[in-house]
Amino acid sequence: MEEIGPEDTxxxxxxxxGIEITGIKTPVKxxxxxxxxxxxxxxIAAEIEPLVQIQPVEPLxxxxxxxxxxxxxxxxxxxxxxxxxxxxxxxxxxAAHQVExxxxxxxxxxxxxxxxxxxxxxxxxxxxxxxxxxxxxxSHAAALGxxxxxxxxxxxxxxxxxxxxxxxxxxxxxxxxxxLRARNIExxxxxxxxxxxxWLADQGGWENPETVALFARFTRRVVERLGQHCDMWCTIxxxxxxxxxxxxxxxxxxxxxxxxxxxxxxxxxLLGHAAAYKEIHAIQPNARVxxxxxxxxxxxxxxxxxxxxxxxxxxxxxxxxxxxxALTTGRWMLPLGFGLAWKLRRTLDWIGLNxxxxxxxxxxxxxxxxxxxxxxxADDAELLDGxxxxxxxxxxxxxxxxxxxxxxxxxxxxxxLPDDDDDQRPRYLLTHLHQMWRAIQLCYPVMGYYHxxxxxxxxxxxxxxxxxxxxxxxAETQTRTPRPSAALYANVIQANAIxxxxxxxxxxxxxxxxxxA
Numbered sequence: 001m002e003e004i005g006p007e008d009t010x011x012x013x014x015x016x017x018g019i020e021i022t023g024i025k026t027p028v029k030x031x032x033x034x035x036x037x038x039x040x041x042x043x044i045a046a047e048i049e050p051l052v053q054i055q056p057v058e059p060l061x062x063x064x065x066x067x068x069x070x071x072x073x074x075x076x077x078x079x080x081x082x083x084x085x086x087x088x089x090x091x092x093x094x095a096a097h098q099v100e101x102x103x104x105x106x107x108x109x110x111x112x113x114x115x116x117x118x119x120x121x122x123x124x125x126x127x128x129x130x131x132x133x134x135x136x137x138x139s140h141a142a143a144l145g146x147x148x149x150x151x152x153x154x155x156x157x158x159x160x161x162x163x164x165x166x167x168x169x170x171x172x173x174x175x176x177x178x179x180l181r182a183r184n185i186e187x188x189x190x191x192x193x194x195x196x197x198x199w200l201a202d203q204g205g206w207e208n209p210e211t212v213a214l215f216a217r218f219t220r221r222v223v224e225r226l227g228q229h230c231d232m233w234c235t236i237x238x239x240x241x242x243x244x245x246x247x248x249x250x251x252x253x254x255x256x257x258x259x260x261x262x263x264x265x266x267x268x269x270l271l272g273h274a275a276a277y278k279e280i281h282a283i284q285p286n287a288r289v290x291x292x293x294x295x296x297x298x299x300x301x302x303x304x305x306x307x308x309x310x311x312x313x314x315x316x317x318x319x320x321x322x323x324x325x326a327l328t329t330g331r332w333m334l335p336l337g338f339g340l341a342w343k344l345r346r347t348l349d350w351i352g353l354n355x356x357x358x359x360x361x362x363x364x365x366x367x368x369x370x371x372x373x374x375x376x377x378a379d380d381a382e383l384l385d386g387x388x389x390x391x392x393x394x395x396x397x398x399x400x401x402x403x404x405x406x407x408x409x410x411x412x413x414x415x416x417l418p419d420d421d422d423d424q425r426p427r428y429l430l431t432h433l434h435q436m437w438r439a440i441q442l443c444y445p446v447m448g449y450y451h452x453x454x455x456x457x458x459x460x461x462x463x464x465x466x467x468x469x470x471x472x473x474x475a476e477t478q479t480r481t482p483r484p485s486a487a488l489y490a491n492v493i494q495a496n497a498i499x500x501x502x503x504x505x506x507x508x509x510x511x512x513x514x515x516x517a
Contacts, residue, residue, distance in 0.1 A: 080515055082437045082498040089186070089448025090493045091148030092141055092470070093414050094130075095193040095237070096157075098457040099137075101127035105156035107201040108194065108460075111253040122463025128455050129478055134176050136480075140471060141454055142183040144486060145493040149180055150234070150413060150450045152190035153222055156197035162214075170225040177229035188413075188450070189226065190234040190292065191219055191276060192269075194242055194252065194460070205254065206242075206265045206272070216275035223283045231287045234352055234413065235276040238294040239269035240319050248369060251461045259369050263336050270326055270344055277347040290350040291327070292413040295320050295399040297358030297392065301376055307363035311373040315361050318371060320402065324351075328406055335371075350447070351406055352413030355399045355432075357389025384428075385418040386466050393431035400439040400446060409447045412436060416452035418459070418466035422483040425470075426506040429485055433498055434514055451489060455480060 097103050103124065112123045128137065141149055157169040180187045192215065196205050205211060223233070236242075246252035247262035256262075277289050298316045300308035318335050325333040330345035332338050359375040367374050377383060382391040396415065403410050415432055419425040433449070440446050456469035464475055470486040473479070488506045492498060503510050 081495075081500065082434060082514075084437065084496050085440065086496070088496060089148040089411065089450075090496075091146050091150060091185075091188070091448060091450040092144075092454040093150035093450040093452050094128075094152075094454060094457065095190070096130075096152040096154035097124060097127075097193070097195045098453075098459070099128040099151075099455070100131040100154060101125065101129045102131065103127075103154055103156065103195070105160050105198060106154065106195040107198055107205070107253045110198060110201075111255075117251075117255070118461055119463045119465050122458070122465070124458040125475065126478070127458050127475070128473060130176075131172070135179055137454055137471075138176075138179050138183055138185070140480070140482075141185060144470070144490045146185060148186045148188060148448055148450065149454075150188040150190060151176070152193040152237070153226075154195065155192065155200070155218055156195065158222060159197060159218055162199055163217075165221050170222070173222075174226055174229060177226060181229060186232065187230045188232045188234060188411075189222075189230050190237050191215075191222060192235065192272070193237040201254065206268045207247075207261060209268055209271075212268055212272045212275050215272040216279050219276040220279045220283070223280050223287075227284050227287075231284055233276075233280055233287060233289045234292050235273040235280075235289060236269055237292045238354060239266050239273070239291070240323055241294045242266075242269060244319070245461075257369060259335075266323060267326075267332070267336055270323060270341075273327070274343045274347045288349045290348055290352050290408075290411070292352035292354050293324060293403070294354040294414075295395075295402055296356070297395040297398055298361050299358060301360040301362035305363070308361065311363045311371060312361035314371050315373050324403075324406065348406070348408055350409040350411060351403050352411050353399055353403055354414035354452075355396050355412065356415065356417065357384065358392045358395045359389070382424075384424065385420065386462065388418050388466060391417075391424065391428065393428070393435050396432045396435035397439050400436065400444050404439075404444045409445050411447055412449040414450060414452040416468050418462075418468050420467040420472075422485050425483070425485040426488050427510060429488060429492075430498060430503060430507050430510055430514070433492065437498065 097106065097108050101124070103109055109124070111117050115121075130137065138149070153173055154169075157166060158173075159165055177187050177189070200211065200214065203210070219235070242252070243262045243266035246254060247256045247258060247265050250257045273291050280287050280289050296319060298312050298319065300312040302308045317333070322333040322336045325331065326336060326341050327344050327348055330340060330342045332341050360377060361373045362376060363372060364374040365372055377390050383389070384391060396412075400410060417425060417428045419428070429451070436446055436449060451470065453468045453470070455471045456464070456467045456473040456475075458464060458475075459466040459468065470483055470489055472481040472483055474481075484506065488502065491502050491505075495502070498514070500511075500515060503514055
């Protein structure tokens with residue numbers, strides 16, 4: 001069924017979890033031909049050069065206990081190397097509005113012009129200038145050694161007015177994909193990454209059920225034009241984040257704060273995914289089509305508190321579980337709705353995991369819009385720049401476990417942190433890759449990893465205050481400066497492994513954690 005029933009309110013959902021709320025009597029109001037890859041690598045080797053030359057690990061010499069020279073003499077312990085599967089996808093990820101520059105036709109551009117929406121009054125502006133000069137960063141990516149890159153198509157460029165498609169924009173995207181292929185980098189194209197054409201926003205955006213058909217039409221035109229250069233597609237990026245940030249938290253356009261509207265928008269996004277999936281396979285029967293799902297670990301602030309446990313479980317169900325349940329079972333799960341959603345069944349060839357951090361969840365009867373919960377961090381937690389979240393590598397393993405129940409190939413479509421000084425990123429990168437390696441050893445089907453991101457970019461409501469790039473960017477001069485973590489990632493890719501040499505070079509304090517005696 002399309003609409004959430006009257007029983008599917010935050011109050012009723014809390015009641016289902018056994019949470020009794022008192023003191024609430026009134027409802028909350030809605031408020032030129034490319035050069036070869038080898039030439040490219042030679043040309044920019046001076047810009048990004050691995051700081052550690054990877055040496056092959058010598059074969060382990062296994063001796064008998066009696067081989068010790070004398071009783072009590074310690075036999076050297078071979079150093080561990082964490083190998084990844086042959087053919088593993090190593091990539092970086094980006095989104096059109098954050099990197100292209102001068103995307104003036106979408107709702108985010110309009111949102112930036114209004115006072116109070118973006119930190120420090122920042123604007124995307126030229127961003128990373130990909131629209132004019134994508135090739136520079138593609139060459140940087142090639143120098144890192146990546147074999148995959150995730151990017152998105154900006155709907156407002158392709159369809160600037162309803163039903164009118166800009167062939168020159170499609171040609172530019174076609175050229176981008178050819179540039180990637182020339183560098184032996186496989187593109188993963190996202191069709192919707194948070195932005196909408198202004199004309200679509202004026203019609204209600206994803207609140208309007210007619211947007212599903214309009215998105216299918218846009219998808220059809222894009223795949224018809226770009227399909228010869230790409231066969232791996234991500235329909236929609238993070239439907240849960242889009243719904244929560246734009247319609248519950250109010251930090252994304254259109255800046256609303258209404259629980260039922262947020263759930264309706266997420267439902268329409270999932271239906272849009274299903275419609276796009278069918279359009280893509282009608283054109284490309286062998287295409288690989290998926291969706292990027294954000295998983296945020298939500299643990300009870302006090303594990304001994306029944307109320308904290310219940311609201312944490314409720315928040316996890318609403319944010320992490322409900323969208324995936326609909327896509328796999330063809331049934332809406334509360335609080336998204338109830339009833340059948342057969343159009344969604346079997347519309348995933350793979351699933352993307354976007355993992356960054358975790359929150360602790362505490363019961364708060366005053367927080368009706370967030371299902372009577374508030375988010376916090378442990379007093380002793382190591383936090384990321386800008387209060388972005390907790391440094392919690394084990395969440396990568398737990399998130400992969402969460403998605404493995406879908407029995408689909410898993411791609412880590414985003415993982416990273418804001419770190420201007422690059423003092424946390426080496427540890428963050430190595431510990432999260434190690435958790436991913438652990439999951440692979442247990443036969444969880446992780447097929448690739450796309451680091452967020454290659455260069456610093458415009459970070460939505462945070463503006464330019466959060467720096468996620470392996471490469472630092474001065475947005476005014478467009479000067480790029482590789483951070484040490486860029487070389488770290490290049491070395492991991494080159495070795496297709498985390499080696500003791502890499503750990504010692506970039507994060508020696510991790511030796512005791514990752515390489516215990």
